[in-house]
Amino acid sequence: MAEVNPFYLGVFVLYLLIILAIGAWGYVRTEDVDDFWVYGKKLGPWLATWSYVANFVSAVSVIGFVGAVYGGGYSILTGIILGLMLGVSGLYFVVHKVRELNHITFPDIIAELTGYEAARPIAGTVLFANAWVYLIMQLVGAGLLVTVVTGVPYEYMIWVIGGVFILYTVLGGLVSVAWTDLIQGTLMVAMVLLALVVMTFDLGGIATINQEFAAIEPSHVRPLGGGTYTVIGVLGSLVAFFGTIFTSQATVVRINATKDIRTAKLHLAAAGVILSVFYVALILLGGATTVALESAGLGVDNVDRAFPVLITEYVPTEVGVVIILAILSGILSTTDTRLHAVGVTAARDVYDYFADDPSDRQLLKVSRASTIFFGLAATAIAVDPPGTIIELYEWRAILLTSAFLVPVYVALYARGIPGKAVLLSIVSGTALGVGWDFLGGPVGIPATFMGVGAAIVTLGIGYALWKGEAEPTVAVGG
Template sequence: MSNPADLGVSSLVLQTAEGGDINPVYLGIFVVYLLLVLAIGAWAYLETDDVNDFWVYGKRLGPWLATWSYVANFVSAVSVIGFIGAVYGDGYSIMTGIIFGLMLGVSGLYFVVHKVRELNHVTFPDIIAELTGTEVARPIAGFVLLANAWVYLIMQLVGAGLLVTVITGVPYEYMIWVIGGVFILYTVLGGLVSVAWTDLVQGTLMVATVAVALVYITLDLGGIVTINQQFAALDSGYVAPLGDGTYTGLAVLASIVAFFGTIFTSQATIIRINATDSIRTAKIHLAAAGVILAVFYTMLIMLGAGTTVALTDAGLTVDNVDMAFPVLITEYVPTTIGTVIIVAILSGILSTTDTRLHACGVTTARDIYDYFTGGEASDEKLMRVSRLSTIGFGIAATAIAVNPPGTIIGLYEWRAVLLTSALLIPVYVALYSRDTPGKAVLLSIILGTAFGPGWEAFGAPFGAPPTFMGVGMALIGLTIGHLVLKGQKETPAETAVGND
């Protein structure tokens, strides 16, 4: 299997930076879309009275809004462009290596969501602080989560910028700033109120329009069976669970662990759980979202196969797999169908962009600023810090997205290693084993953070997957810390934060 990171999204950006002939139809659709989400942001600003509204919707998210907000948050540029591109490059093996892990994560979270919601906090570091009995856990975990959210934000902007540049003809460097600016603005205005309601609109459009696109491709190419037969004829490895043989069972297992871990440790997910109006709603929204996402990803992978067959039949090829779906839109399907597909892609990408922007603001204000001010900051001050940090991280991510450091899938894999290595083992052991020493949990977080991404940065020596190294070192740190520190009492200054 080819490594998506080796394909170099930076070269793709250079190739598309000049744009092309302006397509007034697609450009018009995009402008209307941006105006719609801005209008929702303006309305949400009027509905946001305090920092509790901005952070967690006043903890009144109902089942319907929570479900579609989670679905839209879950589906991103990775899903709509990256996954289809991965199918174009490597076939159905992505189902084994990534999507299976993601769906396991949603299923697994369902069985622990009641424990998370019972703690009645705002953020993931709040929970870690209570589980460890150490306030310093808040900024430590907060910095890990900020790095994850920021990288995720960059890849969303890259995906949106590449897509819109190709379909509208507007140069990439201009489009990336337009997209970043609009989503910074409406997220700053209404916080989770803006995010949740735009997610409802975008999630519904996304699932419906992907279904329409799949129906069109299926009918155009002669049916699902025909597509699968032609897909297999292109390369028998495309339909093999492990691809062409270079995707080993060990690599699959490491990938499943990594992506399983990202669900359990996502700040955006924890914020949404804590924003629901009850434990019952928290469980319902995960169960319903899991069903919707399972159907959606099945459709998306089938659409990836159809994209590969359609481009091949038309004699169209792409040098970068991330361009497969945009090229299908501009060069293969009629404008009417292309319009439908664009709505789906933009909905998937931009719903996740606002979520990560919101998470950056909440994490900075709640988990870092509030800690270093000794918990004395007023609600008004926390609201201001949330908004200013949202603007700052948004501008910085947009600037990086102008010349990004890797492909969408490559960036996605890096943050999966980071989150899983740092937080999966220590946090969920502490959640179920409340006598685990807090300092042992912190040691585990620090070792996982250092060894997972660090091992990947060194090129995974000896063929050991970075996820295994990170999780393994986190487990070793937790075990040693438990043995050495068990029975020690925390000092009064290290007591956990109380419930909000």
């Protein structure tokens, strides 16, 4: 057991208390289920922008991406980040179509496009799997960080972190989440930029860092790394991570929480600029972390521990506090978003489908109860996680993109697609994409290609079989 660092532990406890106070304030401001789910559809551009930025940047970004640079170099820019930024750019051009439908969740949209209410629990099941994996990733990242810097054992700290996440999300729903995201997003971007400045001065400048980074391993500065990615692998990754932007429940909920279409478009454009700058700074910080640890003889076996070790063993305490706040901000802001999405999905897309005309009060209770249940379940799994942060991140990207990207957005623009064809495409894309990934991507074909390919083929077959048939209509509440 590591020695407890009272200074870092005190900073961490103070941070959690501030977040809980905002959650309590959000509870007072949450009057009905619409407030809990979508902020009463009153999110303005400033709050929406920073909430989206904070939701976007997670344990994957701050710990996982720095660890990926430590292990494989700058190729993560090509393999993952380019796809994410293309996704944000692409979503800007279709966001008006999503906002015009004026629904709450992604399954709501699918139900209207297909004409089948059953689409809500079908899509909701996929979204549950995605959100649960994402929760596990965030908790693992938070637990690793706080354990290393405070000295408190991981198996204890993970439950403290999970409990705080659950509590303040349950209290105020999107009201709590949006306002904590505003604080955390601003803090996160500012602190990462400041940390990069400090490390740049310490190591002699960006050019020097890159030269020493390449000297450690020449492939670190190659676009595809040293075999980390192949061309077909990069293409598959671009599709996968592009698709996650279009198919995230949290993203759709935020779009539909904005007060109008103009705000929805503006917040995506502004967030895209902020995120682009942030990720460039973060990847450079990953290079600086690698150089600093190697020069100090502080190499690590688990790449997810590279950044926490930098904080505790290399940088001065006052700089370490700055970095801790940045990482905690990224992790907390994304975890509360996924917890909130789980509650919305459980109540809106599953319970509301099977229940007999539930009241708003019942739906609010189910949202809160499911947030607690799934949050505790994710925390329990995070005690002994099934893979590294990046491995989990890649899996959920395959899941979402294979399931939804093709059928939903084709149906959104070509409204004559039979609903049964869309549902068949969702099911087949999910099954083949996830199944192919489980088999390890045989014959070198990325799982995303197989999932998206299956979705395209079955959508075409379904269109040929059911074209011209009368479709049912559903009245999905807004």
